[in-house]
Amino acid sequence: MKKNRDYTLDSEQLARFAKALGHPARITIMEFLASQDSCFFGDIHDELPIAKATVSQHLKELKDAGLIQGEIEPPKVRYCIHRENWKLAQQMFGNFFAKNGADKKICCEE
Amino acid sequence: MKKNRDYTLDSEQLARFAKALGHPARITIMEFLASQDSCFFGDIHDELPIAKATVSQHLKELKDAGLIQGEIEPPKVRYCIHRENWKLAQQMFGNFFAKNGADKKICCEE
């Protein structure tokens, strides 16, 4: 085991993004936010087969990961994609997959 | 709440991939596998700051998600990227991010 050595910051950031996307409800939320102009909590809730308390929790996780942001617009709350971090995630995933392009030689193969 | 309705298969599959990548050790493993020709368990273990039992567990999760495969080569075990599923993941993530391109209009913004 490699001692006295942590993961790289990039690995940790990418893992954080991936973890946040690691639930079908959160994937669905991100897709919904991208397809809509109206993105109030209620609209999101209507799209998901789970209770509002649970939706709120998933939104909190996406927010903690930096992928979305919410602003209060009484009496509603409007959620939307955090564009800057979204671009960062897109770029990091892209780079991650690019490093093992389909054309790259991979071990275990002849 | 949307009743009697599950998530789409695509959302579930993408979430499964994302979840598998949602830990820095597993990100590191995938990057390592992509950068090496030798990818025995021991080599992977040497790169990570965790016990071999834990490494074995992370490898199992990546295997369960279909992202890698392992073959016994006595007395060692050789791991490698599962190219077909890796391509699928790459494609699905690409498509997921593409649907919210940086140029797309997003709610909450003027």
Added chain:
DNA sequence: TTCTCTGTTCGCAAAGTTGCGAACTATTTT
């Protein structure tokens, strides 16, 4: 056979996740 090398599995502990209904907060309407 016995010993060594390489990984996996077991059993455990601590912590995190997912989900719900009920209770709460804040604003707006009546």
Added chain:
DNA sequence: AAAATAGTTCGCAACTTTGCGAACAGAGAA
């Protein structure tokens, strides 16, 4: 002020994840 609307937070239950050391399993070497 009281009631309605829109979400969040609380408290709970069930389950999963992460991590470790110890015990185990399988193949090759002594």
